[in-house]
Amino acid sequence: MKLALYYNKIEDSKVQCYLCPHNCIIKPGSTGVCRARANMKGELYSLNYGKITAIALDPIGKKPLKNFHPGSMILSVGTFGCNLKCSFCQNWTIAHESFDESSDIFDVEPEKLVEKALELVPSGNIGIAYTYNEPSIWYEFVYDTAKLAREKGLRNVLVTNGFISREPLEELLPYIDAMNIDVKAYTSSFYSSICRSSLDDVKRTVEISAEKCHVEVTNLIIPGLNDSMEEIEELAKWLASVSHEIPLHLSRFFPRYKMRDVSPTPRETLFEAKDVAERYLKHVYLGNI
Numbered sequence: 001m002k003l004a005l006y007y008n009k010i011e012d013s014k015v016q017c018y019l020c021p022h023n024c025i026i027k028p029g030s031t032g033v034c035r036a037r038a039n040m041k042g043e044l045y046s047l048n049y050g051k052i053t054a055i056a057l058d059p060i061g062k063k064p065l066k067n068f069h070p071g072s073m074i075l076s077v078g079t080f081g082c083n084l085k086c087s088f089c090q091n092w093t094i095a096h097e098s099f100d101e102s103s104d105i106f107d108v109e110p111e112k113l114v115e116k117a118l119e120l121v122p123s124g125n126i127g128i129a130y131t132y133n134e135p136s137i138w139y140e141f142v143y144d145t146a147k148l149a150r151e152k153g154l155r156n157v158l159v160t161n162g163f164i165s166r167e168p169l170e171e172l173l174p175y176i177d178a179m180n181i182d183v184k185a186y187t188s189s190f191y192s193s194i195c196r197s198s199l200d201d202v203k204r205t206v207e208i209s210a211e212k213c214h215v216e217v218t219n220l221i222i223p224g225l226n227d228s229m230e231e232i233e234e235l236a237k238w239l240a241s242v243s244h245e246i247p248l249h250l251s252r253f254f255p256r257y258k259m260r261d262v263s264p265t266p267r268e269t270l271f272e273a274k275d276v277a278e279r280y281l282k283h284v285y286l287g288n289i
């Protein structure tokens, strides 16, 4: 457990966290929406500092990052918790567990993780990817580790939903080399009703980050929810206005978590969406096809 960054003390020993745009007001003994930050006696603590639930040396293409050190490997780590509540979560077993529910957690200090990453360099490792669950909600651990990893010549990669406030994002970006950011849909209604968050905040993260590091974007196409070609076209147009060099990954949905009643995305939809997006973007890839 570690004292958190980005919060204010308010009345009656409550705190307000402003790490992400939820800006949770948390009373003593409670956690925020992400279930990873808790008010203990009027101070905010990160519950998942150094708590690892998954670790693997993955191909970089699995993040997915296609145009960043293609063919390399990256030491990938994740913890528990998420600040979004997407009913279609493809990683729900760790993203929606809480500290008490996670059975296979082990502790690691930033120094040890960086040491491990360096040991794996001869196996093709280029650095550390903060992935599997949402990395911004173990911000303090990612920040400390990324800084150290950078000093040792390693690369840092975030695989994120992009729902982070501007100030913490800008503080972290100097240590980040590449990001894959999920843009889950291109309508505000999808974000508010399905993910309980907001499209504009995610767009801001893409726009700020693309100026500072390599960015690729993933869009999971879900039948009946975000699969209209008009929506794909709007997404591609906006992304091209940031940079038409940003790779877009159009990914196939499979029924998971609370959305098991929707069929997998038809392959034809993905092919059509790729054709539409390629009118605006240089690099469009299909995932899980």
Ligand code: SF4
Pocket (backbone or CB within 6 Å): 017, 018, 019, 020, 021, 022, 023, 024, 031, 032, 033, 034, 035, 036, 037, 083, 137
């Ligand atoms: S990081 Fe967690 S506690 Fe902080 S505002 Fe976001 S959801 Fe709430």
